[in-house]
Amino acid sequence: MAALDSSINSTAGSSTTSLNAECHELEKQHATNVRPTPFYRRPLILALAFIAAAALFGTALGLGVLSDQFASHRLTTLLARADARPPPPSPTRTLTEGTVSSYTVGAPYPVIPIQQLVDPSQFILSPTFDTKASPQTREYSWTVSEVIAAPGGINRRMLVVNGKYPGPTIEANLGDRIVVHVTNKMSNITTIHWHGQLQNGTNWQDGVFATTECGIAPNTTYTYSWVVQLTGTYWWHAHTGALYNDGLIGALILHGRDDVYGFRSRPSDTTRPANVSYDGDIIVMVNDLYNLFSTDWVSDYLTQKDSPVFGAVPLPDYGVMNGIGQANCSAVPAGQTCERNGNAGLYSSVTVAPRRRYRLRVINSGALVAWNFSVDAHTLNVIEVDGTEVFSRPAQSVAIDVAQRTSVIIETDQRPGAYFMRSHMLEEDIPFTLASQVKDQKMVMRYSGISSSITPNLTASPPTLPGSPPRNLNTDTLTPIVSINPPPATKQITLDIDFAKDAEENNELRAYFNGSTFGRPYPGYSTIDAVKGSYLNNTIPVTNGLFVTTDKYEVIDLIVNNHDPGSHPMHLHGFVPYILGSGPGDYPAGSLDLTKTFVNPMRRDVYTMQSSAWAVIRFVADNPGEWVYHCHLSSHMAAGLIMTFSIQPAKVAQFTLPADHTAECNTIRSSGITAEA
Numbered sequence: 066m067a068a069l070d071s072s073i074n075s076t077a078g079s080s081t082t083s084l085n086a087e088c089h090e091l092e093k094q095h096a097t098n099v100r101p102t103p104f105y106r107r108p109l110i111l112a113l114a115f116i117a118a119a120a121l122f123g124t125a126l127g128l129g130v131l132s133d134q135f136a137s138h139r140l141t142t143l144l145a146r147a148d149a150r151p152p153p154p155s156p157t158r159t160l161t162e163g164t165v166s167s168y169t170v171g172a173p174y175p176v177i178p179i180q181q182l183v184d185p186s187q188f189i190l191s192p193t194f195d196t197k198a199s200p201q202t203r204e205y206s207w208t209v210s211e212v213i214a215a216p217g218g219i220n221r222r223m224l225v226v227n228g229k230y231p232g233p234t235i236e237a238n239l240g241d242r243i244v245v246h247v248t249n250k251m252s253n254i255t256t257i258h259w260h261g262q263l264q265n266g267t268n269w270q271d272g273v274f275a276t277t278e279c280g281i282a283p284n285t286t287y288t289y290s291w292v293v294q295l296t297g298t299y300w301w302h303a304h305t306g307a308l309y310n311d312g313l314i315g316a317l318i319l320h321g322r323d324d325v326y327g328f329r330s331r332p333s334d335t336t337r338p339a340n341v342s343y344d345g346d347i348i349v350m351v352n353d354l355y356n357l358f359s360t361d362w363v364s365d366y367l368t369q370k371d372s373p374v375f376g377a378v379p380l381p382d383y384g385v386m387n388g389i390g391q392a393n394c395s396a397v398p399a400g401q402t403c404e405r406n407g408n409a410g411l412y413s414s415v416t417v418a419p420r421r422r423y424r425l426r427v428i429n430s431g432a433l434v435a436w437n438f439s440v441d442a443h444t445l446n447v448i449e450v451d452g453t454e455v456f457s458r459p460a461q462s463v464a465i466d467v468a469q470r471t472s473v474i475i476e477t478d479q480r481p482g483a484y485f486m487r488s489h490m491l492e493e494d495i496p497f498t499l500a501s502q503v504k505d506q507k508m509v510m511r512y513s514g515i516s517s518s519i520t521p522n523l524t525a526s527p528p529t530l531p532g533s534p535p536r537n538l539n540t541d542t543l544t545p546i547v548s549i550n551p552p553p554a555t556k557q558i559t560l561d562i563d564f565a566k567d568a569e570e571n572n573e574l575r576a577y578f579n580g581s582t583f584g585r586p587y588p589g590y591s592t593i594d595a596v597k598g599s600y601l602n603n604t605i606p607v608t609n610g611l612f613v614t615t616d617k618y619e620v621i622d623l624i625v626n627n628h629d630p631g632s633h634p635m636h637l638h639g640f641v642p643y644i645l646g647s648g649p650g651d652y653p654a655g656s657l658d659l660t661k662t663f664v665n666p667m668r669r670d671v672y673t674m675q676s677s678a679w680a681v682i683r684f685v686a687d688n689p690g691e692w693v694y695h696c697h698l699s700s701h702m703a704a705g706l707i708m709t710f711s712i713q714p715a716k717v718a719q720f721t722l723p724a725d726h727t728a729e730c731n732t733i734r735s736s737g738i739t740a741e742a
Contacts, residue, residue, distance in 0.1 A: 177214045177228060179405075183388035185413065187234040187316075190346035192328040196320040200240035205233065209281075209313065210250040217383045217392035217503075218408030220401055222358040224251060224303070224312040230388050231350050231430070232301075232315035239296050239321040245289045247281055254280035254738060258304035259317060260468065261452055261670045263294045263639060268690030269593055269722050271638055274305035275586035276691055276709065277593050279730035282738055287725050295641070296321035297452025298426040298470040300350075307359030307699050310432040316348045318426065325454050325546050326424070326472075340457070341448075343474055344421040349508065351438065351465070351488045352431035353381030354390065356398050359699075368573065373497070378631075378700050381433055383503040386488055387413035396501030407503075410520070414509035417477050424448070425486075427463070428470045432699035434490045435466040435634075435673075437537060440510065441484040441527050445473040450540045451669035452641070454547065460538035461529070464491060466634040468671045468697040471540060481512035485521045493632070541644055541667050548665040551643045551683045554622040557659070558613060559652070562627045562674070562696075562706065575705045576696075582705030583610035589734025592691045596711060597718045611708035616715065619686040622659055623694075626651045626679050633674040633701060639692035639712070641668050642682040652679035671697060689716035 207226045214223045216230060226232030237243060249255055258272035270291040271277040281287040296319045303313035320327075329342040355362070362379050365371060383392040389411060394403035405411060417423055425445075427438050439445065439462035446457045449472035463471050490504040509520060560578050567575040567582065575582040615621070622645070627633060644667045646657045659681070674680050674696075695707040711717070732738075 174211050174213050174222065176220075177212045177223075177225070177230075179215060179389065179408070179411070181228065182212075182214045182216065182223075182225070182230050183413070184229050185387070187229075187231075188348040188350070188387050188413075189415070190236065190318060190348070192330060192344075192346075194236060194320070196238055196324070196327065197322050198238060200238065200242070202242040202244055203235070203237050204244040204246075205235070206246045206248070207233065208248045208250055209255060211252065215404040215408070216385050216388055217354055217356075217390040218404050218406065218411070219356050219382075219392045219394065219397055220404055221356055222311070224253075224255075224308055226313065226315065230312045232313065234316040234318065234348065235301065236318045237293050237320070239293050239319065241293045243289070243291055243293065246286055247289065248286040249281040249283055252283055253308060254282055254305055254733065255303050255308055255313065256280050256305045257289060257301055257313070259289075259291065259299070259301050260636075261295065261297075261299040261641075262291065262317075263641075263688060264291055264690070265294055265639075265688045267291045268639070268688075268692070268717070269720065269726055271690070271692075272304050273638065273693055275591055276693055277591060278726060279589050279591050279594075279733050280305055281729060282732045282736065285729065285732060287729055288723075290723075293319050295319065295452055296324060297449055297454070298428065298472055299452060300428050300430055300468075300470070302430065307432070307703065309430075310352075310355070310699050311359050314350070314352065314430040316350060316426070316428060318348070319452075326448050326474075342422065343424045345417060345423040347415055347423060347425050349386060349425050349427045349438075349486065350388070350430050351384065351386050351427060351436050351506070352429065353384045353434050353490070354431075355379070356382045356392065356396070356401065368571075377497070378433065380497070380499045380502055381431070381490075382499075382501065384431070384434075384436070384488060384490065384506040386486065386506050386508040389413045389508075390506045391503055393501040393503050412507055412509045412520075414511060414517075416511050416513055418513050419477050419481055421477050422474055423477065424472055424474050426470065426472050427465055429465040429467055431467055433467065435464055435493075437462050437464050437489045437491055438471070438487070439463075439527050440475055440486050441521065442479045443475040443477075443484065445475060445538075447538060447540060447543065448472050448474055450543060450667070451671055453545050453668045455540075455543040455545055455667075458538060458543060461536045462527075463538050463540060466632075466671065466673045466697075468634055468636055469540075469669075477512065481515060483509055483511045483515055483519045483521050485527075486510055487527055541669070541672060543667060545665055545668055549643075549668070550665060551645075551663055552620050552685065553662075554620045554659060554683060556615070556619045557622045557624060559624045560611075560626070560708075562625065562629055562633065564629055564704065576701055577705065578611040578708045581611040581708070583707045584705075588737065588739050589730050589732075591730065592709060592711075593717065593720070593722070594730065596691060596714050597720065597722075610705065612711060613708065614711040614714060615686050616713060618713075621684055621686050623682050623684070624652045624679065625674060625681070627674045627677060630676045632676050633696040633706070634671050634698065635674050635680075635694070636671045636697045637682075637684060637692065637694045637710075639688045639690055639710075640684040640686070641670055642672070642684045643668055644672050645681040645683055647675065647678060647680040649675075649678050652681065657681055686710070686712050689713040691717065 209226055212223050212225050213220050223230055247257055256272045256274045256278055264271045269277050270289050274280050299317040301315050301317050302309035326341050329337055383390050392407040394407040397403050429436055445460045448457050451470055465471050486508040488506045563577045566572045645663055689712050692710045693707055695702050
């Protein structure tokens with residue numbers, strides 16, 4: 066097998082009793098039965114109506130994003146308030162002098178050049194990685210810090226792990242223990258979430274701020290330790306405020322002995338059938354980005370300052386592929402500078418050998434937009450979706466919503482040359498025009514022997530492939546290779562999604578499940594601690610929003626009605642739901658026979674709720690813990706579109722939490738630190 070490489074293309078605590086006494090007091094202080102005040106989100110759209118609040122409690126978490134124009138298709142807010150300090154002075158140094166002032170805090174940060182910011186080698190998986198090795202512990206030390214960098218050609222404040230963006234790739238096998246020591250050198254509280262992992266028996270390692278942990282305070286270290294229980298393509302990201310959109314992301318690739326698709330050691334290798342084998346394995350992380358740091362736009366968004374339509378979403382300025390993208394230098398924010406003409410001619414790149422098969426693991430690690438992914442002149446054969454291996458289906462392109470992952474195999478059977486991998490922002494997520502927005506991002510794929518000076522035609526449109534495979538394959542309709550029929554449901558829960566002003570929050574925009582939104586978290590407290598305390602001391606947990614408890618093993622049908630004209634990539638922690646059905650409007654009773662046997666429906670951890678539509682998913686509630694269910698758009702999480710499933714809380718009360726879990730809560734409570742910075 067010819068050598069495969071990737072590069073940057075430069076041609077272009079307190080006791081439980083006292084804790085819960087504090088919880089009880091805080092709960093009394095913050096309790097409210099006031100329903101939100103409706104508003105008109107768009108011309109000709111009536112004010113949203115609400116179902117009366119059906120539950121008392123919830124959880125907290127969030128994410129977010131920014132730009133100088135807005136779109137009302139997908140709504141936004143943030144868990145943590147933006148920095149309330151006066152505006153910082155203009156930067157006193159230029160980017161080339163090594164440091165500049167932060168555009169939000171005013172403290173100097175180191176400047177990381179693009180060549181040092183991105184590590185191309187971490188996107189290439191080695192065929193020598195032993196996927197059949199005995200379970201082992203894989204240990205990592207991460208330092209999270211703030212820097213100034215220009216992944217899209219406009220310098221901005223970024224959050225990085227060990228100085229890199231995206232952060233380190235973790236590769237491991239089923240049964241391995243992952244130990245990550247995270248030292249926080251930022252001014253923010255942070256957490257790390259291991260997206261899609263079950264965390265069965267380690268709910269407190271799920272990394273959800275104010276739900277499963279209190280957060281990692283500045284200048285402290287927290288250790289995550291958990292065992293791999295699912296295999297496939299996953300990712301890790303911050304789960305505090307909007308921080309993941311500022312850079313705290315990375316790939317999480319997990320192998321199993323029984324994986325259907327995998328490497329062959331050489332082209333003549335017949336130990337694995339040719340149609341399920343490949344010669345190279347490449348990670349492609351695609352995400353939208355904003356010129357400004359996430360907290361900079363939050364205050365304006367919450368108050369809808371300068372918004373052309375109430376409830377509008379900030380649009381991303383550009384995107385990146387494997388850490389590099391192109392921005393438009395006609396829209397450089399005040400105090401920032403354009404570098405390298407917005408990265409003109411600068412692309413991530415990868416080299417492939419001719420007449421080989423390559424797996425591309427495409428991860429949408431963004432905040433708002435779905436991407437349409439394609440490779441010029443090469444058919445995509447979809448083999449995996451969100452960790453579920455599927456029977457291969459050809460496509461010209463695939464749509465990948467926020468937090469979703471799709472693996473495809475391509476065959477390098479074209480004339481040797483340079484070809485673009487393309488990612489295009491789907492227009493349905495961008496109903497308003499932002500003249501400076503760069504909607505198309507590219508990455509170069511070169512056949513071996515082709516000079517790095519050779520680049521594809523910038524002005525060419527992606528060619529139509531012979532045989533007319535579908536242009537935008539619906540991955541929800543794929544068939545899992547491992548056939549599982551879900552057990553019959555024992556319980557039904559109906560959720561309605563709405564958005565409105567909240568009179569209790571200065572008329573800020575909020576999102577609701579059944580009329581309940583999560584509020585701002587209580588610093589130094591978490592739902593998991595509160596539930597433990599509730600059972601041990603009969604006190605009231607510090608929670609808000611919708612909180613659904615199941616005291617025993619249940620099989621739950623979740624019927625979700627989306628009253629919003631925008632779509633939602635929905636994610637349930639701790640489980641892999643079965644996708645049973647969907648349709649326009651509210652779910653009509655009886656339209657889907659939920660008593661029938663569903664034969665091998667699609668299983669995935671992120672599914673897209675279409676606009677003004679219903680969907681039904683089923684999950685087996687057999688994993689004790691506090692598990693959040695939320696829209697994965699940073700904006701919608703920020704607005705409060707989050708709820709909690711408290712599964713078998715009596716067992717949660719028996720959890721033995723690690724010492725640093727208690728220590729981080731005590732540190733945050735005693736210091737008065739909040740999530741924002």
